[in-house]
Amino acid sequence: MPSVNGEDEPMARPMGVKAAKAEAKRPVGEEGKNLQELRQMWEIKAKDLIMKDKLSKTKLLDSLLAKTEPLSELE
Numbered sequence: 058m059p060s061v062n063g064e065d066e067p068m069a070r071p072m073g074v075k076a077a078k079a080e081a082k083r084p085v086g087e088e089g090k091n092l093q094e095l096r097q098m099w100e101i102k103a104k105d106l107i108m109k110d111k112l113s114k115t116k117l118l119d120s121l122l123a124k125t126e127p128l129s130e131l132e
Contacts, residue, residue: 072080121128
């Protein structure tokens with residue numbers, strides 16, 4: 058059966074809303090690599106935050122140990 062506009066091949070139907078959303082969520086090719094890079098950056102950031110927290114606690118401890126006068130109740 059020929060199409061309406063006189064061509065031999067019928068036109069393909071457009072992608073539905075649900076199919077388009079599923080396609081957008083599926084990591085394929087480059088998108089999969091980007092997801093893996095993002096996870097690696099997140100792990101590095103988490104390790105960095107842990108190290109900053111330890112360093113902050115160490116600095117606080119050093120400052121408290123450096124004091125010669127008695128500590129207040131708050132300290």
